[in-house]
Amino acid sequence: MKTIAAQPFDFTFDPAHLALIVIDMQRDFIEPGGFGATLGNDVSLLSAIVPTVGRLIETFRTAGLPIIHTRECHKPDLSDCPPAKRLRGKPSMRIGDPGTMGRILIAGEPGADIVPELAARPGEIVLDKPGKGAFYATPLGEILAEKKITHLVFAGVTTEVCVQTTMREANDRGFECLLAEDATESYFPEFKKAAIDMIRAQGAIVGWTATVDQVAAALR
Numbered sequence: 061m062k063t064i065a066a067q068p069f070d071f072t073f074d075p076a077h078l079a080l081i082v083i084d085m086q087r088d089f090i091e092p093g094g095f096g097a098t099l100g101n102d103v104s105l106l107s108a109i110v111p112t113v114g115r116l117i118e119t120f121r122t123a124g125l126p127i128i129h130t131r132e133c134h135k136p137d138l139s140d141c142p143p144a145k146r147l148r149g150k151p152s153m154r155i156g157d158p159g160t161m162g163r164i165l166i167a168g169e170p171g172a173d174i175v176p177e178l179a180a181r182p183g184e185i186v187l188d189k190p191g192k193g194a195f196y197a198t199p200l201g202e203i204l205a206e207k208k209i210t211h212l213v214f215a216g217v218t219t220e221v222c223v224q225t226t227m228r229e230a231n232d233r234g235f236e237c238l239l240a241e242d243a244t245e246s247y248f249p250e251f252k253k254a255a256i257d258m259i260r261a262q263g264a265i266v267g268w269t270a271t272v273d274q275v276a277a278a279l280r
């Protein structure tokens with residue numbers, strides 16, 4: 061067993077049952093002209109964590125542990141995109157519209173790809189998901205069961221939307237979940253802080269948090 065010096069208390073795990081889930085580090089959220097920008101967000105905050113997420117991914121690669129990358133995107137015919145999602149609010153462009161990185165949030169378009177610095181390597185899993193949570197309408201649950209995974213480390217964007225939703229889904233399914241707090245980011249710094257606070261409050265009601273250095277120290 062190994063231990064990460066986490067908050068609100070130590071996170072103890074068997075590396076044979078640990079996996080990394082990297083949520084939605086896609087050009088559509090991180091680069092100008094994509095889905096995140098159409099919603100009116102400043103995307104520069106998110107690009108700043110790319111090197112730190114890369115360090116966490118390398119730590120798992122070196123340890124030989126499973127890595128799962130997710131991408132929020134929809135089928136080209138939008139059959140998996142509820143109108144409630146596409147039509148909400150007044151974005152500058154909607155899901156499926158043609159943008160500077162291809163159609164917004166559509167599978168196979170350049171914008172839906174993971175940023176090149178964090179591209180998946182052979183043997184790593186890439187899961188496309190239509191929702192904010194990575195368990196909804198995907199085989200993630202079956203994949204983790206098949207690999208006998210019980211403990212999960214999370215990274216990616218955005219902290220309070222897809223990362224927190226997926227952590228809550230995982231927590232309800234019985235996984236022990238830890239968020240790498242410097243390998244996640246929000247368009248709203250105050251939302252990132254609040255999400256981290258609420259995850260680890262009440263005796264880790266949703267899960268633990270730790271820095272990438274703390275995770276790496278345990279896996280070395």
Ligand code: TIU
Pocket residue numbers: 083084089096099132192217218219221222223247
């Ligand atoms: N991946 C993810 O978090 N999807 C979002 O739409 N996030 C926003 O913060 N908008």
